[in-house]
Amino acid sequence: MREKATTLYIGPQHPGITGNMMVRVKVEGDTIVKATTEVGYLHRAFEKLIEQRNWLQSFTLLCRFCVPEPDPVEESYARAVEELEGREVPERAKYIRVMVLELARIASYMLWYGGQAGSLGLYTVGQWSVGDRNYILDLFEELTGGRVYHMYIWPGGVRRDMPEGFEEKVLKTMDYLEKRLDDYDDLMFENSIFKKRTKGIGIIDKAKAIEWGVVGPPLRGCGIKHDVRIDDPYEVYDKLDFVVPTHEGGDIWSRAQVRRQEIRQSIRIVRQVIDKIPGGDFYNKIPNPQKWALPKGDAYARTEAVRGEVGMYVSSDGGTHPRRAHFRGAAYVHAITLLEDLLVGENLADISAIMNSLGTCPPEIER
């Protein structure tokens, strides 16, 4: 017997929703027949605000795009501005930036552990990973002066040099986390519930992924090797040795495997940074920010975030404020086009797991 269709509103406030957005689903029984996303609850007019700030001031706002991983946005903005102005960045600063980006990647994946597992009812994982993430936040606090929002990468380099003894602390933390990864494997990836609820669920079609511009772990989870760090290396990624993990399958499980392996790669990168980082300046100082005008023109810089490729476009009319700024985030595709498509035919209970696996981030949509 065919059941009567019902419409359910999930979000904007819902523990299974990442960030504030709503998914309106039409279900027959517990099978989704239509999904519509509704965004707008988090709109903070980022891009308009950037126009109202001088070239420096915006970096304090940009990190607010993404709580778990604020640094790639800071980095891509800084690099776009540097490109527009032709400002050199000291080598040491580039290494420090890469370290920060990779630490942020690990910290962010730690939160994803909690979210992904939590969406399946495996709550212990989150309790561990939030605790382990704190070790990285401690490092951030020492390096940048902030735990969550670092506001550290700015045009010209980074704000402060590494404090004394910082390298050792980083290495110690990496050793600790590397060991912990085995525990997470046991608790999460080997867990039969996790396997059952992720394999074959939320399958992304490879062809559609390419056509729609899917990026990051969702794309690599379709077996497609795409990563800005390798394809279009920035900072000093071309001087570092690491691989980009991919996984065939296109389901939640594949995306999880990609992330799982990526953490190990990030640890590898951080260690290389500590090993190779040269001395010298950490900052090529910008002039007095009030009067700092950028030449006419525009620039676009892209960075690999945990959600995939993000990019910052800035345009200058020669003044002290950006004429226009635009941020490209992965979520616009992942959390609207892709999600609406993926959910059809899936079980109501899997919405949260699917959203988590896509790295949905509403502020990237509402800019």
Place this chain on the structure above:
Amino acid sequence: MSFFDLKGTLKPLTALKQFGKQPHTLKETPFVPREAADRYRGFHYNDLEECIGCGNCSTICQNQAIDMVPVEGIEGKKGDSGLRPRIDHGRCCWCGLCVEVCPTGSLSLTKDYVYVSDDADSFLWMPGVDNPEGKERKSFVSTEATSLNDFARIPMPELEGMERVKSFAEVVLGYNEEQARAEASRCISCGLCTEACPEHMHIPEYINAIARANDADAVRIIYDNNPLPEMCGKVCTRRCEEVCAIAHRGEPIAIRWLKRYATETVNNADLIKEIVNPEINAPNGFKVGIVGAGPSGLTAAYYLALRGFDCTIYEAHAKAGGMTMYGIPKYRFPEESLDKQIEYIQKIGVKIHFNTRVGKDISFKEIYEKYDAVFVGVGFPKPWTLGVEGEDLQGSIQAVNFLYEINNGKQVDIGDKVIVIGGGNVAIDAARVSRRLGADVTILYRRRVQDMPADWEEIEGAEEEGVHIVPQAIPIQFHGDDKGHVKAVEYLLAEMVPDERGRRPKPVAIEGSNKTIEATAVLGAIGQQGDYSFLEEEFAEKIRIERGRFVVNEFQQTTDPKIFAGGDAANRTADAISAIADGYRAVKGIEAMLVKEK
């Protein structure tokens, strides 16, 4: 996958090994407070003594979290607005940009993690005032390495020392466009300089226009309250630079050179008129007579003329400018530079009767009766003499007279060994001019070099040109040869004796330390005084003069309401910009008296 996944069921159980382990963040907290990292960006602290209330923190804050408010016990003074930042911690995002742009480094962030209160208003507080204990908890601080202020000045291109003495060519070459933009870009627009400028010129505004490559705007802004800006751009004593916010940890913005740059982009009187395009009011029927075409008289005339007054200046000399024409040497302030400014002032309707000495060619009484108001800007033309034996020998000349002759294109025979007596700008000018006439020059000064009232840049310039300075030297006699010409100066060495009343130490001659130095000319430069012999008795009685200066109110009005006075004859600061300020104030006074009264 089998129906029952044994491994997948057992593996998670290994989690039990974590049983009883506390996450490290909870190990101590909340029982033992956690100590923040050394550069943690917590709540603000402000060192109230260091802070100058420039408000740059408030300007940079993109969250409008900072406003500048008065604090009990802190008075505004030159270089300190008297205001201090108040932070709305409900708006703050702890970016610390306010710290990075603080020019003095007084503002910092502390190690404090949390502040809890159910009183929303209590989140608005003043760092340093409301949390004095923050001093011990500073973490995110401003250092010169991380500061976003530009502390280093763009160097001014100049003629090289020994090249200079070959001619009267201008020593300072001026910024080019790129240098001017870069220097202007250092300014943080705080406006502390405006307060310190006697004329309260719109400094941050015109500097900003220069930084934005809008020189014509800069010129317009400058002319708003200074009709002789190129003069000031070249020779101003720049009280503004003394208080510049950036000077606390770096070199002050080159305010004077930037004004010079802007005004030099306009190279003739017609162009000045075209660019300034001043609004000239229709004649209001009032006539003002002005005695003296020095900076004060010219300023009064210019702004009165703009306001519709009919202005006539009576000037004893053949050219206008007063001491800036006949005192200041041409290598500092070339004549063309002055001429174009005077020409512009005449172009907007100011009449100048040259070679007309009041008291001789026309009586003061006549002027008094002919005009609705009179402005007196006659300066301090009469030099003080030392009062030592031999001062009347030939070759003993007063420095201002010497400079007058040279600036007038005359020859003065000073021989090859010139002794200059004094430590002010006039002494330095006389010395540097003598160098240009080929003489060896020695300055004798009563106190130490650091006590010299002359501008340090001038002293340095003189030394670079080979002027020899003998400090702590008190002349006691000039010796002459048999033709009655000076041939040597005898002086005593002095020791500096601390003053009991805490004023600067006094030089006291050391008995028996006599020294003699050869001289072909001696130039006395120990100061000038007023000459008010042009005032008829009735005025001399009516107008109060104290310690050689006219007594005036805040509108430069003397004790005769119809007579206003300004410049060296009325102020104690005795420089061009003070004279200009006096002239400008008198305009307001005259307007208030005549127009508003009507």
